[in-house]
Amino acid sequence: MRRATKAAHRFRVKRVYEPAAASDGLRVLVDRLWPRGIAKEKARIDLWLKDAAPSDALRRLVHADPTKWQEFVAAYGRELAQEPAKAAGARLRDCLRSQPVTLLYAARDETRNNAVALKDLLERKS
Numbered sequence: 001m002r003r004a005t006k007a008a009h010r011f012r013v014k015r016v017y018e019p020a021a022a023s024d025g026l027r028v029l030v031d032r033l034w035p036r037g038i039a040k041e042k043a044r045i046d047l048w049l050k051d052a053a054p055s056d057a058l059r060r061l062v063h064a065d066p067t068k069w070q071e072f073v074a075a076y077g078r079e080l081a082q083e084p085a086k087a088a089g090a091r092l093r094d095c096l097r098s099q100p101v102t103l104l105y106a107a108r109d110e111t112r113n114n115a116v117a118l119k120d121l122l123e124r125k126s
Contacts, residue, residue, distance in 0.1 A: 009097070011092070011103055011119045011122060012025075012101070012103065013102070013105070013115045014103070014104055014105075016029060016031075016035045016104040017106070020043075020044040024102040027043075027104055028046065028047045028102065029045045029049065029105075030053055030103050030115050031050075031104075031105055031114065032056065033106075035106035036106070049088050051085055052085060053114060054072070054117075055079060069112050073120075076117050076118070076121065077121050080121055089118075093122060103118055103119055
């Protein structure tokens with residue numbers, strides 16, 4: 001039964017500026033900063049989990065130099081193994097047991113952002 005639940009619910013990634021959809025399930029903002037120019041009502045965020053976001057120093061590293069993506073992912077994985085990020089990751093995995101979870105981010109880059117990295121790191125631990 002547990003295997004069927006995992007297959008039914010997977011983490012999704014979506015830019016916070018895209019319209020919310022019923023299929024999003026639980027909408028979780030995983031950025032440390034509130035996205036610019038979007039009202040809380042329009043964003044339809046169910047949970048703002050700042051502790052799941054990378055540290056400011058790490059965020060700045062990849063923002064300043066996108067070629068350091070692999071370095072960012074490795075360092076982010078180390079951050080997620082420490083508290084309070086570890087508890088935030090566990091909370092996300094717990095939420096996934098009962099519903100889809102959409103990780104929301106504000107970055108312009110749709111392939112290299114903290115939500116994409118977080119999704120991959122969380123799914124490896126599942």
